[in-house]
Amino acid sequence: MQTPTTPISRDIVLVGGGHSHVVALRHFGMHPLPGVRITLICTDAHTPYSGMLPGYIAGHYTYDEVHIDLCRLCAAVGARFIQAEVTGLDRSARTVQLRGRPDVAYDVVSINTGSTPQTHSVPGATEHVVPVKPITRFNQRWLALLARVRDHAGRTTLAVVGGGAGGVELCLALQYRLREELRGWGREPDALAFHLFSAEGLLPTHNADVQRRFAQVLAQRGVQVHAHAAVAEVESGRLRTADGAWFDADEVVWVTRAVGAAWLQGTGLALDALGFVQVNNCLQSPTDPRVFAAGDVASLPQALEKAGVFAVRMGMPLAKNLARAIQGQALQPYRPQRRWLALISTGDRYAVASRGALGFAGRWVWRWKDLIDQRFMRRFNDYQPRPGMAATASPALPLSAEESQQAISAIAMRCGGCGAKVGATVLSQALSGLQPVANADVLIGLHAPDDAAVVRVPPGQALVHSVDFFRAFVDDPYLFGKIAANHALGDLFAMGARPHTATAVATVPPGLERQVEAVLRQMMTGAVEVLNAAGCTLVGGHTGEGAELALGFAVNGLVDVAPDGSLPGVLRKGGMQPGDVLILTKPLGTGTLMAAHAQLQAKGRWVQAALAHMVHSNQQAAHTLRAHGATACTDVTGFGLLGHLVEMTRPSGVDAHLRLDQLPLLDGAQDCVARGIVSSLQSANVRLRRALRDQEQWGGHPRYPLLFDPQTAGGLLASVPAARASACVAALQAQGYAQACAIGHIAAQGDALAPVVLAAHS
Structure with a gap:
């Protein structure tokens, strides 16, 4: 999660991961603007370079060699990356509309989505x-x-x-x-x-x-x-x-010949006959000065061929004009070259060069093209921020009198105590669109706010309480809100509780009210969607200022209480029986992958796949495990697989046998730990290695470090009677937990103090 040193005052949003935008991103990374947040919205974490696509089809390049990793590039240049599908622009509200999630606000927006x-x-x-x-x-x-x-x-x-x-x-x-x-x-x-x-x-x-x-x-x-x-x-x-x-x-x-995306038709922007965005020579829409376009989707006054060479050349003028526009400066025209060099391959490492009336060919031309293309790709996939890079000196952003006062307040020495609360107006506007699921047990809550919520506990039931809180580790606040809520609910699902109510605690970095409100709305919308889906009503919370975006929840669930006071529906950590099979519902590796992402060492598709697992609720998995007679259960989070397994073996009085080769892993996790990239919590978790019998024998196994990898919104770890284990795994996989599997079994407690026995395979 990028933590700006200057409060955010303006937003530049880039729609699409085309060639012009990747050039612009690199420029902003090398010349950051103080107080300006850059956001890239794209449906994919990797974007192909059109010049190398035929070489990929021919088998001369791998997938990674011809794709720019947008997720990594954004992390390197300090931009937010949001993987989402754009469905339109609300130009009056100055927001980009996205499918299935809240709009993203902009002050200036650029479109580089190519063609369809x-x-x-x-x-x-x-x-x-x-x-x-x-x-x-x-x-x-x-x-x-x-x-x-x-x-x-x-x-x-x-x-x-x-x-x-x-x-x-x-x-x-x-x-x-x-x-x-x-x-x-x-x-x-x-x-x-x-x-x-x-x-x-x-x-x-x-x-x-x-x-x-x-x-x-x-x-x-x-x-x-x-x-x-x-x-x-x-x-x-x-x-x-x-x-x-x-x-x-x-x-x-x-x-x-292609056309512009269908969603452009509803923007009200001037489009040409093929649906491309009309722009002037400054790449700015004549309809709306806040909207720019470049690459194939842009229709300039002078007709240009839809070629990657023009999209690349537009990138620098676009970046500079976006910076000028956000600063209220005069724009400068983009002047396309009249002639350009086209290097066209014939599939077999042979190419033809074409420029105007010139034409020549040979295998050396293909090698020349390969050299140019590889050098171009290294500019983005190998980009590293310069040490000590700071925002370039630039004129102050043009702010209204009210915004100037907010900016002064945002950079002043901040108050503590109640003075650190987010303002009532910002808070009410950010939360106004939230619709927590209705709950008859909530007597006083967000629907009728007061000093505290009042919640009724139904007769014959008891409350299960849990709390979780952590700072953001992704730049997408909506996605972070979903993960934080899902993580908090994990303890309830593991115990077999029915989610009931929740209160939130959030910290938001100070800034202009519009930007603070937008971040808070995005984050809480994602969180409430997860809570609502689980039947959990948000009843209140507290929002304050902090150096970093963070979110947590105190969650309450319900369990039935028998007349004798017992809790028949509760699954506890103790309860494992010899002969049970150990089942894990989600793959491991979020800790190492997020650490690698912070170090610019993880592929974007690895990161996005890990995030997708983090937003996948454990609720259905918990139902399935109980339906198949689970004897004990917990959710795998910060202490890693081994730490949580030990918490189960001790109260159960049993030993556990783990098969390292059966552990489900996220893509890239084993590669990251092999390079020595681990979470900051890993060293504390490794101290539990004393719980491993013959651990010296397994220290060199490639999956060994992942036993200690801390998980965020990880899966459920449960013991299930052996006779029902196969059916349980099949049911979990059918419900969408594709990597759910048996990872070992439970044995009677032996004489050795270490309760966990490792094996490479069954």
Whole structure:
């Protein structure tokens, strides 16, 4: 979680992870603006570099070599990263609208979302083609196509629709890769047939020499080129051109002219005929001076080809104009180059260079292209903040008189005690949209606020109390709110309690009221969504100022009390029986992954997958474990798997046998601990190694450190009778706990003091 040294006064929001925005992010990392928060919103944690995509398809590069890790880049430059789908702009409220979560406020917003395939105008295309754009989603389609070709018996015919440089390059890359794959699968390369369809001629924007070179290459490779043959209809297994001719096609890859995203239509911004955002030469919308656009989605006064070279070149002018706009300064025009160098590969580590009337080719050209591309990628994936980097000197942000007073207050010496509370107006506005789940037992709560909440305990039931609190470790306050609430509820689920009510304690860094309100609203909205889903009513809380964003909950649950005073529905840590099977519902590794993320050593997809597990509630898992006769249960959190297991074995009077190779792990966790990256709590947890029998034997095992890894919103650890264990694991996996598994068994207590026995495998 980034902690700004200057209170946040303004927000620049970047929508989309295109080439222009990654260049702008790097610029802001090198030249940070005091008081300005940068937020990137993108549907994916990794964005592909279009110049290397054909090389990836051809098999010359790995996935990571052609993708920019947006999650890591944002962490490196001090920007917030929010993985979400944008659905619109509310320009009057100055917010970006997101699917399934609260809007994100902006002072200036930039759009760099690329383009989407224009398939709706061709009957059947939407249902039956593999569109190359948006390229952020192409990888899944490509892997699916690869699997279909592998499984297709007999001859396979592939059609590529689009005769521009992108279509030709992709066609040759596909052919090269699939022929190599067929050889590896023991099939003849001639089992593939390729057709290239172009509504115009071949590479119409390039010179005659380049066109001739590629016509020769395509002919030599046996690709049938259909020039001036626009595709008019697509059906399963075939397509029709405008002249009425039908062609067989088992797979159709769509690389034609694209259009702007559909959500842009509802923004009220001026768009061109293809739905792209019209901008002036300063990349600013003529409709709204707070809105900018760059890359493929931008429509400039001078027509530009939708090429990555322009998107990259726009990045620096865009960043500088965003900074000028937020500071109230005059903008400077972007001047695109009239001619540019295009290096177009032929799939087999050979490339053709095209610039104006010039054209030349060779394997050395491909090596040159590879050198340029690799150097470009290193600028982002290897970016490291400079030591001691501080915000560059810049003019003060233009603030209103009221905002200036708030800014002075935010940087002044802060009061303690009740003076550190968040203002009533900010608090009421931030919480006004929250709708805690209704609960008849809440007599006085947020629906009728008073000095304290009054909650009735139903007869025949008892309250289960728990509390959790921690500072933010992700920059997305909405996501952090969900994780904090889920983490707090874990103790109730582990004991078999039904969540009832909760009170919150939050700290928010000081700043302008609008920014404080936005963060608090995002965080509490995420938290209340989780509480409501669990049937837990938020009844009150306290919000104060602090150096870092933090959130915690005191949660209450209900359990039944028998007439004799016993608690028949409560699952406790003690209760394990010899012969029981140990089941873990979620994978391990959140501690090392979050530590690696803070050190810029974790891949973005690892981090996002870990966060997805943290927001996955344990409620259904708890029901399933009880339904299958669980004898003891706890949630795995800060003390790590071993620490919580020891808390179960001691009161149960048993030993536990763990199988290291069976431990479910988050992607990247083993890689991170192998590099010595561990949580700050790891050293304290490692002191429990004395609970391991023959621990010296296992210290070198690659999974050994993860026994001590502290978990946030981790899974449930339970003992289940052996006869029901398999059915229990199957039920958990069917409910979405995909990595739930048996990790060991319980044995009678032996003579040794150490209660946990390790084994590499069963």
